[in-house]
Amino acid sequence: MVFQSYALYPHKTVAENVAYPLKIRGVPKAEIEAQIRDVARQVQLDQLLDRYPRQLSGGQRQRVALARAIVRRPAVFLMDEPLSNLDAKLRGHMRAELKHMQHELGITTIYVTHDQIEAMTLASRVALLDKGVLQQLDTPARIYNDPANLFVAGFIGSPPMNFLHGRLADGHFEAPGVAIGTNVRQSNATAVLGVRPEDCRLTGTGGAMTGAIYATELIGDHTLVTVTVGQASVVVKAQKDFAGRVGEAIGITAEPAATYLFDQESGSRLR
Numbered sequence: 653m654v655f656q657s658y659a660l661y662p663h664k665t666v667a668e669n670v671a672y673p674l675k676i677r678g679v680p681k682a683e684i685e686a687q688i689r690d691v692a693r694q695v696q697l698d699q700l701l702d703r704y705p706r707q708l709s710g711g712q713r714q715r716v717a718l719a720r721a722i723v724r725r726p727a728v729f730l731m732d733e734p735l736s737n738l739d740a741k742l743r744g745h746m747r748a749e750l751k752h753m754q755h756e757l758g759i760t761t762i763y764v765t766h767d768q769i770e771a772m773t774l775a776s777r778v779a780l781l782d783k784g785v786l787q788q789l790d791t792p793a794r795i796y797n798d799p800a801n802l803f804v805a806g807f808i809g810s811p812p813m814n815f816l817h818g819r820l821a822d823g824h825f826e827a828p829g830v831a832i833g834t835n836v837r838q839s840n841a842t843a844v845l846g847v848r849p850e851d852c853r854l855t856g857t858g859g860a861m862t863g864a865i866y867a868t869e870l871i872g873d874h875t876l877v878t879v880t881v882g883q884a885s886v887v888v889k890a891q892k893d894f895a896g897r898v899g900e901a902i903g904i905t906a907e908p909a910a911t912y913l914f915d916q917e918s919g920s921r922l923r
Contacts, residue, residue, distance in 0.1 A: 667701040729761040802919035828882025832860035842916040851910035859903025
């Protein structure tokens with residue numbers, strides 16, 4: 653297991669921490685040393701073997717915990733939020749490290765996390781739970797592109813999916829400031845329409861949704877535009893050079909294939 657808190661022995665060096673599982677198994681000393689050197693190279697700790705945990709950064713301590721798990725060559729890794737204690741930049745680096753190690757070692761890994769980015773980037777299959785109940789078990793791509801219900805749709809995605817509450821009449825969704833055709837040929841008096849920010853397009857003053865610009869946020873390679881549509885807020889991922897002004901009237905459109913419909917009461921997907 654690899655824990656969020658690392659669970660290292662503070663009085664032991666990196667080498668002694670990594671060697672401990674082998675030592676209690678009675679593995680010969682020469683073999684222990686060879687395995688420590690091998691696993692230390694894999695996690696880039698070979699220059700830090702004589703240091704103590706207090707002399708290491710958070711990322712280095714996490715790699716020691718990983719090395720201690722790897723050296724046992726288990727049938728399964730269980731990782732319980734191993735990156736939660738790291739800052740954002742280091743988490744990004746360690747995600748790549750974990751992905752590479754998983755590829756190299758080929759050992760089944762069960763990874764517990766509340767971070768949807770970690771789940772999407774690291775997993776080959778995602779089990780999404782809500783209050784202990786399994787909501788969807790599928791590949792990251794299917795979870796993202798074909799969410800089973802309202803909870804899954806809202807949990808996966810950054811920025812999250814936009815939701816608009818209204819009514820569906822024979823495939824036509826209506827809400828304050830919204831009139832849009834969908835591919836769902838049914839009716840529902842308490843429907844919720846979902847559309848991701850990257851699937852929305854700004855269209856001047858026309859469009860299936862109309863409102864006013866509430867805020868713009870330049871992220872770098874794109875601009876997030878928040879539009880007030882009726883009583884709801886819709887976030888659109890626009891071009892980085894978007895220059896709309898707060899309060900300006902604007903329209904939004906989305907292709908029917910990019911929209912999702914849900915029942916408001918049950919949260920179930922309408923197809």
